[in-house]
Amino acid sequence: MKKTLLPVLIAGLFALPAAAFEPFVVKDIRVEGIQRTEAGTVFSYLPVKVGDTLNDDKAAQAIKGLFATGFFKDVRIDVEGQVMVVIVEERAAISSINFVGLKEFEKDAIIKALKEVGIATGRIFDRSLLDKAEQELKRQYLSRGKYAAQITTTVTPLERNRVGINFNIVEGDAAKIRQINIVGAKAFKEKELVSLFDLTTPGWLTWYTKNDQYSRQKLAADQEKLKSFYLDRGYLEFNVESTQVSISPDKRDVFITLNIKEGERFRVASIKLAGDTSIPEADLRKLVSVRPGEVFSREKLNQSTKAITDRLGAEGYAFANVNAAPEINSEKRLVDFTIFIDPGKRVYVRRINVTGNTRTRDEVVRREIRQMESAWYDAEKMQNSRERIDRLGFFSEVTVDTPPVAGTSDQLDVNVNVVEKPTGNLMLGAGTSSTDKLILSGGISQSNFMGSGNNVSIQVNTAKSYRTYSLSYTNPYFTPDGVSQGFDIYHRTTDTSSTNIADYKSSSTGGGIRFGFPISETESFSFGLAADSTSIDTFDESPAYYKKYVKEFGRTNTSFPLTLAWVSDSKNSFFFPSKGTYQRASFEIALPGGDLKYYRAGYQVQQYFPLSKRFTLMLAGEVGYADGYGNSEGLPFFKNYYAGGIGSVRGYKSSTLGTINTLEGEDRLGGNRKVIGNAELLWALPGLENTARLGVFFDAGQVYAAKDKLDAGELRYSAGVTAAWMSPVGPLKFSIGTPLNKKKGDEAETFQFQLGTTF
Incomplete structure (x- = not known):
């Protein structure tokens, strides 16, 4: 049977004379050479169907269309009588992609990036795409400072027209910045100017920050910092005239030089x-x-x-x-x-949209928004709204956008987007004592119960020295205008014989109800009333005045504590504030009618000062005073204050500061007055600003018994480092501290931590 061979290459096809074969009516179409491609795919790209007339133009269109699919590297059309025969040679498919020596990047991330440029298992192999991917991978290594990185790509043919791609990578060491020079500085010392830069020579923390690795973007940002420094000091004509970045022959060291012109001061x-x-x-x-x-x-x-x-x-x-x-x-x-x-046109808010709250109800977010729909836009109210939503503690991120409404010039929408975080906390604490060795406490709290914004907390503590069972509930919007309501139920037992506190045993059962009233956007007032029944047992080793108190007032006493509190909170964040103030003044009094008669007054303050984008100074103080009334014994001894530990003066064991019971032993008696001061320099970790923070601290504090004078010389001091992390199971804080003026009888504890407390 006579066959007419049509062109193999498209270029040859277009060069053929029009009379390469006589047009004919196609009675059948046959496809040969396909292995993975479906025949239907080939038919879909053919401009000729059975019954159509095949001529040179349609044959050329068929070959061009099949080449355009990218599936084939060779296409031919033969004619056998009135049968059109399409002969193809498929391109190889990618069977596997392997990496050797890949350490700097996650393999899955690279696989995903290659897929986006067309290199993935199961896809058609294209050498040009592979070259492009190789160059992009090299560029990524350059962005990480690995200028000596070498990438060799090997393509291995496999059976059934497949190939395996292997990336052989020699990453090498990242080049480090060895020197930064500023030429032309006269008004300021070069060392002072270089200290402004994020880019730096290797230091003790650059292994984490990577700031000792050259980055074009970071250098541009540092130049802007340098410019701002001069402009803030009157050098209006300051200019960075040129920048040179050079690398050593071994590609390990980078040298940066900036030539500047200061100009005159205006x-x-x-x-x-x-x-x-x-x-x-x-x-x-x-x-x-x-x-x-x-x-x-x-x-x-x-x-x-x-x-x-x-x-x-x-x-x-x-x-x-x-x-x-x-x-x-x-x-x-x-x-x-x-x-x-x-000023432009005055605009009003058309609609407020809340997004991102998959668990939290809309109303929980909206009731914190002070901007109203259909009202004039108020930037101050919007900023206040964002801070109030953030202070809820339910979200890791809160952003507010105000896009204009399309087609209008006096309307905008407010889009509040939140990123939810786990609001259930597993609260743990740890410490040591001479007999317990390890004391553990725990509890579960849900500050956004079922997305309602209500707080439910259950605490269980089963350490040898003390045991607590408590249930707390708070509804922050008991009424629509922000009146809160809550209740507490508890049962506590304490046996101080295995602690540093003077020996006694107590058992308390009680409950109470409380209400809170907003005074302003940042202030509130609350009061609560509770009923408590406490039983006290003393031992032979107990202090004499413990025994005397129990003898005079009986083993079991009831009380009806009334609590009043004023709170002012202007912090800009719930967990990691960088500015603002928190204040709390409280007063508790056991009302007449109960067996106990005492009062306790306290004040605490936290002030946050932003020093820079990453550094914050926190100053805090707390004072407390308590006493009894209506009896000669004064304050009940089990209502005393104690100090020491991660919540007060770190570096000292919990509850070990204050008067020592020297007559019956070395145990602490606590006191009716407390003074605590804290200072922390906090550093937000780059890239983890909303989840982690480091710091250094200085603490001071003491508790004083009623017979003691308020002697500043008795204050205890400590210093150390601290870290805070919003972990998956709740906020974690730990410290490594050391006493600065430890005296006889003081007990130090270097490492302390808490999980689940607010910080």
Whole structure:
């Protein structure tokens, strides 16, 4: 049978004369050479069907279409009588992808990235795509500072027209920055300027931060920091003229040189305001922190424009534009500024959308939002709303966007997006004693019970020295206007014979109800009333005045404690605040009618000062005073204060500070007055700002008995390092501390931790 051979290559196809074969009516189509590709796939790309007339043009279109699929590396069309025969040679398929020497990146992440560029098992092998993937992988190594990385790609043919791809990688060591030079600095020391940079030479923590590895993006950010430093100090014409980055021949060391021009130092001559706003100019001028005669500071100028923008935002001008234009007098080294104010249109909120809350009910988030729908937009209320939502402690991230409504110029939507985190905490604590060896306590709390925003807590403690069973419930929105309501039920037993506290045994059972009332956005007042029954047993080794108290007032006493508290919380975050203040003043009194008559008053404060983007200074203090009334024995001894441990003065064992019972032993008696002070320099870990934080601390504190004077010389001091981590089972905090003025009888404890407490 005579066969007419059509072209093998597309180029040859287009060069054939039009009369390569006579057109004919196709009675059948046969496909040969396919192994993995379905015949139906081939038929779908053919412009010819059975019964159609095949000619040169249609044959060319068929070959072109099949090549375009990328499945075949050779396509031919033969004619056998009135049968069209399509002969193909398939491209190889990728059977496997392997890596040798891959350490810097996760294998799964690389596999996913290769898949996005077309290199994956089961797909058609394309050499050009493989070359592209290899170059991208090299680029990723360069971004990690591994300039000596070598990548060799091997393609191995396998049976059934398949190939295996092997990436052989020699990563080498990351190049380190050995030197950073700044040329042209006169007004400031080069060392001071280099200290501004994130990029640095190798140090004790660079193994984690990777800041000793060159990055173009980090260098650009450091140049902006350098520019801001000079502009904040009046050098208005400062400029980085050139930057050189060189690498050593062995590709292990990187050298960075910046050539700068400082220019002259400028002072502010005048500040003018221009623009038409509904806010009096006198009010806006109060927001300008730049003053004529001062050295120019870009930071102050930016603060001024932001303050004006925020002020306009509070009046509903969400899209206000505030810019400062300079007029420079180089001869006199003076600069005049005109702040142009364009408030734009006043806008109102069309809709507030809440997203990301898969477990938490919408109303739990919305009741913290102070901006109302269909009301004028208020930037201050929106900022307050974001902070209130964050302070709930239910979310690891809270973001607020205000996109304009399409087709309008005076409307916007508010999109509140939250990222939920586990709100159930497993609370654990650990410590040691001479007899217990290891004391464990535990509990379970759910601060967002079933997404309602209500708090339910169950605590169980079964250590040898003390045992606690308690149930607490709090509804923060008992009424729609924010009145909270809660109750507590508990049973506690304590046996101090195995602790550092003077020997006695107690058993308390009680319960109470409490209410809270909001005073302002950051302040609240609460009161609670409880009933308590406490039984006390003493031992031969117990202090004499313990025995005397039990003898006078009996073994079992009832009391009705009334608690009043004022709380002010302006922290910008629940777990990891960087600014704001927390204050709490409380007063507890056992009401007449019970067997016990005492009162306790306390005040605690925490202040957070942002030092930079990553560093925060926290100062905290706590004082307490307690006494009895209506009896000669004063404060019941089991209501005394104690100090020492991770919650007060770290580095000392829990409850070991204060008066020692020298007559009956070396046990602690506690006291009716307490003074605690803490200072911490906190550092947010790069990339883990919302989940982990390190710090160094300095603590001071003491408790004083009624007969003791408030002697500052008796304060105990300690210092050390601390770490906090939002772990999957709850917030974890631990410290490594050492006493600074340990005295006879004091007991040190270097490592301490708590899991489940707020910090």
